[in-house]
Amino acid sequence: MAKLGEIFPDFEAATSEGPIKFHQWIGDKWAILFSHPADFTPVCTTELGRAARLVPEFEKRNCKLIALSCDSVDSHLGWITDIKATASVDKFPYPIIADEKRELAVKFGMLDPDEVDKAGLPLTARCVFIVGPDKKLKLSILYPATTGRNFDEIIRVLDSLQLTATKKVATPADWKAGGDCMVLPSVKAEDIPALFPKGVTIKEVPSGKQYLRYTPQPE
Known part of the structure; x- marks a missing residue:
């Protein structure tokens, strides 16, 4: 297999x-x-x-x-x-x-x-x-x-696979096409403006680590 x-x-x-x-x-x-x-x-x-x-x-x-x-x-x-x-x-x-x-x-x-x-x-x-x-x-x-x-789920997964194959994002829980995505941890802060012109929002967490980085779905 x-x-x-x-x-x-x-x-x-x-x-x-x-x-x-x-x-x-x-x-x-x-x-x-x-x-x-x-x-x-x-x-x-x-x-x-x-x-x-x-x-x-x-x-x-x-x-x-x-x-x-x-x-x-x-x-x-x-x-x-x-x-x-x-x-x-x-x-x-x-x-x-x-x-x-x-x-x-x-x-x-x-x-x-x-x-x-x-x-x-x-x-x-x-x-x-x-x-x-x-x-x-x-x-x-x-x-x-x-x-x-559930074939709606299969289509959702296919959308995620095709998006993440070419963009430096991951899709969060319950994501659907058109929803916000998450910037990959491997993306450096200095590269964000060029890669994500729609902007990035960082969600604050108790640890203070800035790893929850959201961005509108890239085109």
């Missing part, structure tokens, strides 16, 4: 849109790979439907989506019909990887030992991997099979 900041392993796979090579498929975009326990299951259906409706938001952020489930391409294609109906979308806008042998699920640490299928095999957990255009892993989140993901 890749660690944050490492190159996410390349792989080849069959998908609902044909075979892919992962790095080639990403191209010069950001990518989100998110896994699912099985086709034709309730929580997964709501997740893939929600993601399908949010594709325009991800496209604004130069980000592609790809799902993974441990079933066949034919199964995926049948399931997509249900997803489109329940999500009220005319088109299913991203591929689903077929991982019937669970090779990718094992390779990337996606299995949930507390949830098993009819054959007694561990189900794939709900992983979220965000990979940058440089093919490095920027974020990973692992949910149990019983808990559906």
Whole structure:
């Protein structure tokens, strides 16, 4: 399993849109790979439907989506019909990887030992991997099979990752796009005027240390 900041392993796979090579498929975009326990299951259906409706938001952020489930391409294609109906979308806008042998699920640490299928095999957990255009892993989140993901949070995190990749800021707790950011501790006081023309506010704390430095979100 890749660690944050490492190159996410390349792989080849069959998908609902044909075979892919992962790095080639990403191209010069950001990518989100998110896994699912099985086709034709309730929580997964709501997740893939929600993601399908949010594709325009991800496209604004130069980000592609790809799902993974441990079933066949034919199964995926049948399931997509249900997803489109329940999500009220005319088109299913991203591929689903077929991982019937669970090779990718094992390779990337996606299995949930507390949830098993009819054959007694561990189900794939709900992983979220965000990979940058440089093919490095920027974020990973692992949910149990019983808990559906919050896609508003995934978009919020993507906004933070893209902002902090180019600006010398971090985003505080509960930050949302457009909110104030925090100047990185590594930024020297003498460099602040040039880097943050909108100004910086320092919040006083009992220790007297001036490390809580807020600035409007950089453009």
